[in-house]
Amino acid sequence: MKFLCIILICSLLLGTLEPEQPQLEIRGVWVESSSLISQAKIDETLNRMDRGHFNVVNALVFEQGYSSWNSQLTEMSPDIESGFDPLQYLTEEAHKRGIQVHTWLIVGPVGLWDGEKGPVLTNHPEWALQNSCGGTFKNWLDLSQDEVRHFWCDIVSEIVQNYSVDGIHLDYIRYPGKKWGYNSQSLNxxxxxxxxxxxLLKPTLPLYNLFEGNPLAEVTTADVLAEFDNKVPAVVLNQYGQGDVLLFNWYMTPCETQAAQEMVERAFEFLDKERTYVYYAPETVDIYGWDPFHSIWTWMxxxxxxxxxxxxxxxxxPDGVVVFPYTYYLNEEAVLKLEKHVKAGGAAIFLDGPVFAMKFPELRDIIGMNAVGDYFWGTYTLTPVKEHDIIPRGEEYSITQVKRTEKGYDQFRKDQVTETVKQIRTCLPDTVLTAAVFHNKQSADYVLQDWYSWMDYLDYAMPMAYVSELEELEEDLNEWERALGLDQILPGLSVVLEEIKLCKKRSQRCHIVQFRKHGR
Known part of the structure; x- marks a missing residue:
């Protein structure tokens, strides 16, 4: 049996209790779906909870689009024993032991964790999130769609109507990031x-956007086609021998804007090669991980x-283009082979500067730049320097126009998530409803989760305050108290991997994070 490494150290009045009734101290755990696949697994889980004196289980019963109950709305997890209904058995056995059952539902990502669709999006591909280039997030629901909200209302209604659960807990009820949520319905x-x-879509240059980069500097033989307003060369093209080398001199990500997508597509047309290669540099991947490389491999x-x-x-x-994704390290063998490749008429595209390989003079000559610039992160304007087939030019907007429109669209998407929470509450008038949320406004803003406006719909919010020091928690507690008060706040704390000391100073706050006794 596997307990998650995050547990809630708080007290919670669960169920609909009158103020004069006894208040309940909760000793709860979150339990993964792998601990619910058989009667034996559930028995093991409950026995372990008994030994630990826990009295609430938050059981993961909806993950990757699969249910852990007999559902008419989606498929049951293939890991569950045939003919077995985990939620039915869990609620019956847990209640015999005085343990409450809260169903933990993963709301946004309903596909497989490897990115595949899963049963929900296989049946309803039109429910998937889209980016500004029309690409879909294969495993994430678009919570702005009415049909998606109806689906979630049906899911929670099916649970509470057929099983004696004590509460519903929502997780991942948000966007994966601000680059998502651009389906035509929402935009219109x-x-x-x-x-x-x-x-919003930013199909042409000039454009104002968030950029970061590990840039190269000191242009020698290359042509600068576009630059940032901090004077960092942005799009750089160098002819070397019979071939061409193109540098997008920032950390370009798949479809960060329509213009970025357009420039890459135009680059392939301009270079006009039959074959595309994506270079795997183990020296870089060993340090920066597999995911950045894999994202570009998939994009290409x-x-x-x-x-x-x-x-x-x-x-x-000579008829191939080699793409170097965030290839900060290259060995000498690779540099010399690249030199031969480009001299012979082949092409290369670099995404972000190969900063730690610039020690090789051959690479400096190939790219047509001589030095490494300073790392940058922030909002900049990307502006054309000269006419070129690679650069899509269009209308110039003021920074004020862009900021105002982006801020409004961020709030529009936040409101879509809030409306989803509101509709789920409407379907659960008599059931405790909680949600895991990002720990403060700033972090929640990145995923368009305006949970401070949800408190009329939730019984409790569970901010993911996974900290190791009291000082870090103090900032969050102060923010929650100023904005909302603390009656409906149940912070989730990471307490398994290491001992943490969160209760040195303020006894009242100590009481809040260790246990809470209160009602509504």
């Missing part, structure tokens, strides 16, 4: 007041059939 609803959609494959390339297989291909 937001821009129906004569707002130019191009202010979606545009052109791509081949995996490593130094030992790197041979000159």
């Amino acid at each position: 609803r937001y821009t129906e007041a004569h707002i130019d959609q191009n202010l 494959n979606n545009m052109n059939e791509s081949y995996w390339l490593e130094a030992e297989w790197f041979e000159p291909d």
Whole structure:
């Protein structure tokens, strides 16, 4: 049996209790779906809870789009024993022991964790989130759609009508990030007041956006096609031998804007090669991880059939373009093979500067730049420097226009999540409803989760305050208290991996994070 490493050290009055009734101290755990797949697993879980004197289980019964109950709305998890209803058995056995059962539901990502759709989005692909380029987030629901909200209302209604659960707990009820939520329905609803959609979609240059980069500097032989308003060269093209090398001199991510997508597509057209390779640099991946490389590999494959390339297989291909994704380290063998490749007429595209490989003079000559610049992060304007087929030019908007429109669209998407919470509450008038949320306004803003406005719909919010020092928690507690008071706040704390000392100073706050006795 596997308990999650996060537990809630708080007290919670669960169920509908009158103020004069005894208040309940909760000793709860969150339990993964893998602990619910059989009668034996559930018995093991409950026995362990008994030994630990726990009295509430938050059981993960909806994950990756699969249910852990006999549902008419989605498929039961294939890991569950045939003919077995985990939620039915869990509620019956837990209640015999005086343990309350709260069903833990993962709301946004309903596909498989490897990115595949899962049963919900397989049946309803139109429910998937979209980015500004029309690409879909294969495993994440678009909470702005009425049909998606109806689905969630049906899910929670099915649970409370058929099982004697004590509460519903929502998790991942948010967007994965601000680059998502650009389906035509949402855009049309937001821009129906004569707002130019191009202010949001950013299909052309100049454009104002958030950028970060590990740039190269000191142009020697290259042409600068576009630059940032901090004078950092942004799009740089160098002819070397018979070939061309293109540098997007920032940490370009898949479809960060329509213009970025357009520039990459135009680059392939301009370079006009038959084959696309994506270079795998183990020196870089070992330090920065697999995910950045994999995101670009997937992106390139979606545009052109791509081949995996490593130094030992790197041979000159005059009809090939090699993409270097965030390749900060290159060994000398790879640099010399790249030199031969480009001299022979092949092409290369760098995404972000190969900053730690610039020690090789051959690479400096290939790219046409001579030095490493300073890391940057922030909002900048990307502006064309000269006419070129790679650069999509269009109307210039003021920074004020862009900021005002983006801020409004952020709030519009936050309101879509809030409306989802509101509708779920409408379907659960007599059931305790809680939600895991980002720990403060700033962090929640990145995922468009305006949970401070949810308190009329939730019984309790559970901020994910996964900290190791009291001082870190103090800031969050102060923010919650100023904005909301603390009656409906149940912070989730990480307490398993290491001993933490959160209760040195303020006895009242200590009481809040260790246990709470209160009612509504």
